[in-house]
Amino acid sequence: SDQEKEAIIRRAVRAFPDFPSPGICFRDITPVLKDPLAFCSAIDLFERHLRANFPKIDVIAGLDSRGFLFGPSLAQRFNIGFLLIRKKGKLPGPTESVSYSLEYGKAELEMQCDAVEAGQKVVLIDDLLATGGTMNAACELIKRRNAEILECLVVIELKSLNGAEKLKPYPVHSLLQYD
Ligand code: PRP
Ligand code: HPA
Numbered sequence: 001s002d003q004e005k006e007a008i009i010r011r012a013v014r015a016f017p018d019f020p021s022p023g024i025c026f027r028d029i030t031p032v033l034k035d036p037l038a039f040c041s042a043i044d045l046f047e048r049h050l051r052a053n054f055p056k057i058d059v060i061a062g063l064d065s066r067g068f069l070f071g072p073s074l075a076q077r078f079n080i081g082f083l084l085i086r087k088k089g090k091l092p093g094p095t096e097s098v099s100y101s102l103e104y105g106k107a108e109l110e111m112q113c114d115a116v117e118a119g120q121k122v123v124l125i126d127d128l129l130a131t132g133g134t135m136n137a138a139c140e141l142i143k144r145r146n147a148e149i150l151e152c153l154v155v156i157e158l159k160s161l162n163g164a165e166k167l168k169p170y171p172v173h174s175l176l177q178y179d
Helices: 001-014 030-034 036-052 067-077 133-144 163-167
Strands: 014-017 027-028 059-063 081-087 094-104 104-112 120-128 148-158 172-178
Touching: 001 030, 001 036, 030 036, 030 067, 036 067, 036 148, 036 172, 059 067, 059 133, 067 081, 067 094, 094 133, 104 133, 120 133, 133 148, 133 163, 148 163, 163 172
Parallel strands: 059 081, 059 120, 120 148, 148 172
Antiparallel strands: 014 027, 081 104, 094 104
């Protein structure tokens, strides 16, 4: 069942206090990838949620780097493409870029201009939503290409950082929530 799948994923996620800096409790998804049942459960829950809510999706957009771990497997379930939203300087050819601030630090995201067509329906995916700065910047890139953002998906949402509030009006769906 969906509850069992959620429990399998929840049991796999580990917490590391004071990583990468004091005061940050780092939620680590690497055991979800190590365990094929946990990984498949995550993709299953994402797929089921999307099928229940969106009749048509054109492309899945994954965020550098851990959005790349989940996005392609999910895109395969829908027989649709996957596009990369990368940290600055990684993508060749004409790109669109936007800068943003992190829970710890600052960075810039980029997307190839031909990655998405105007009007295409896009679902964004990452491993985790913290302050929402990264996902918000990714949404800005998609919006600049005049594509339609259906939803932002994450495995984990850190509720106390109010990332979903920052992303409004774009909806967020998470598999697991922590304070
Ligand atoms: C982490 C995480 C999200 C982002 C969430 O990635 O994977 O992408 O931070 O934080 P935010 O909601 O406060 O923006 P990170 O920037 O550490 O990069 P990485 O995936 O390359 O390790
Ligand atoms: N875990 C993984 N990535 C993150 C976190 C976290 O707790 N916070 C910001 N990025």
